[in-house]
Amino acid sequence: QSALTQPASVSGSPGQSITISCTGTSSDVGGYNYVSWYQQHPGKAPKLMIYDVSKRPSGVSNRFSGSKSGNTASLTISGLQAEDEADYYCCSYAGSSTWVFGGGTKLTVL
Amino acid sequence: QVQLQESGPGLVKPSQTLSLTCTVSGGSISSGSYYWSWIRQPAGKGLEWIGRIYTSGSTNYNPSLKSRVTISVDTSKNQFSLKLSSVTAADTAVYYCARSAVAGTGKFDYWGQGTLVTVSS
Numbered sequence: 001q002s003a004l005t006q007p008a009s010v011s012g013s014p015g016q017s018i019t020i021s022c023t024g025t026s027s028d029v030g031g032y033n034y035v036s037w038y039q040q041h042p043g044k045a046p047k048l049m050i051y052d053v054s055k056r057p058s059g060v061s062n063r064f065s066g067s068k069s070g071n072t073a074s075l076t077i078s079g080l081q082a083e084d085e086a087d088y089y090c091c092s093y094a095g096s097s098t099w100v101f102g103g104g105t106k107l108t109v110l
Numbered sequence: 111q112v113q114l115q116e117s118g119p120g121l122v123k124p125s126q127t128l129s130l131t132c133t134v135s136g137g138s139i140s141s142g143s144y145y146w147s148w149i150r151q152p153a154g155k156g157l158e159w160i161g162r163i164y165t166s167g168s169t170n171y172n173p174s175l176k177s178r179v180t181i182s183v184d185t186s187k188n189q190f191s192l193k194l195s196s197v198t199a200a201d202t203a204v205y206y207c208a209r210s211a212v213a214g215t216g217k218f219d220y221w222g223q224g225t226l227v228t229v230s231s
Contacts (some may be wrong), residue, residue: 001174034216036212038157045206045224046157051217058131093216097170099147101157 002093004029004090011108017078020105022090023071028100030071034093037066037075040104041086049088050075077107086108111139114207114222122201122229129195132207132222133187140165140185145210147218148181148192150203158203162210163190197229 005023012018022029022037029035035053038046048057050066053073063078073092077084090102118130132146139146147162161171163181171179180193194201204226208218 003158032216036217038218045221046218047221048217048219049152051219052215057217057219091157091216091218093158097162098172099159099216101149101159103156 001094001098001100004092004100006088006090006102008103009106009108011110012077012080013110014080014082016080017076018080018107019077020075020088020090020107022073022075022092022102024073024100028092028094029068029073029090031095032093033068035066035068035073036091037064038089038091039084039085040089041087047066066105080109082097082109111219112209114209114220116205116207116222116225118225118227120226120228122197122227123231124229125196128192128197128227128229129199130192130205130207130225130227131189132191133189134209135188137183139183139188139190143212145208145212146183147208149206149208149221150201151174151206151224152200152203157206160192160194160205164212181196199229202229203227203229 037050040046054066096099113135145162148160178195183190204224206224207222209220
């Protein structure tokens with residue numbers, strides 16, 4: 001069970017859109033529609049932003065969206081705002097009642 | 111509003127056993143609708159799922175940690191606990207407890223604030 005692969009960092013200017021990828025295998029991301037995304041500000045607990053690939057919890061801005069193609073899931077943030085600057089983690093069901101996270105992506109709002 | 115709170119020693123000696131407890135408030139751990147997980151994060155690194163427990167006591171563990179991990183539940187106290195044996199410096203991390211649904215969806219929707227455990231002599 002290896003960690004999902006995410007880019008170490010991405011950046012964008014306010015108002016722009018960015019996409020963070022999360023690559024796994026057919027045993028995790030590609031095999032199930034149980035991919036979720038978490039936002040983590042420094043010193044804080046992770047916050048659920050997207051679940052089941054593309055569903056948004058109540059209270060999360062519709063600027064956040066998720067998708068999946070094959071073994072790669074993606075998180076897109078549109079209309080980038082300064083408050084979006086944080087670390088983002090993907091997570092996938094990995095079979096056999098286990099879960100695997102990505103290594104995390106640091107988003108910088110320029 | 112469900113709240114989770116981790117508690118336990120912040121310093122553990124190498125080769126000893128790390129023990130943490132997560133207290134759930136605002137909802138019953140016995141509801142049957144959720145799993146209760148432990149997740150950790152070394153400083154500056156990513157998240158790692160450690161394992162989970164159901165109200166019945168049924169557990170699932172990360173294969174890489176399975177030989178050292180025990181998760182238990184105390185429904186009378188609305189708590190679940192983590193024990194990690196034979197710890198080394200590599201086990202130094204912020205440890206989180208979190209809730210996930212039993213079926214039909216995959217999400218960790220409520221998290222504790224996290225507690226830092228340092229392994230050092």
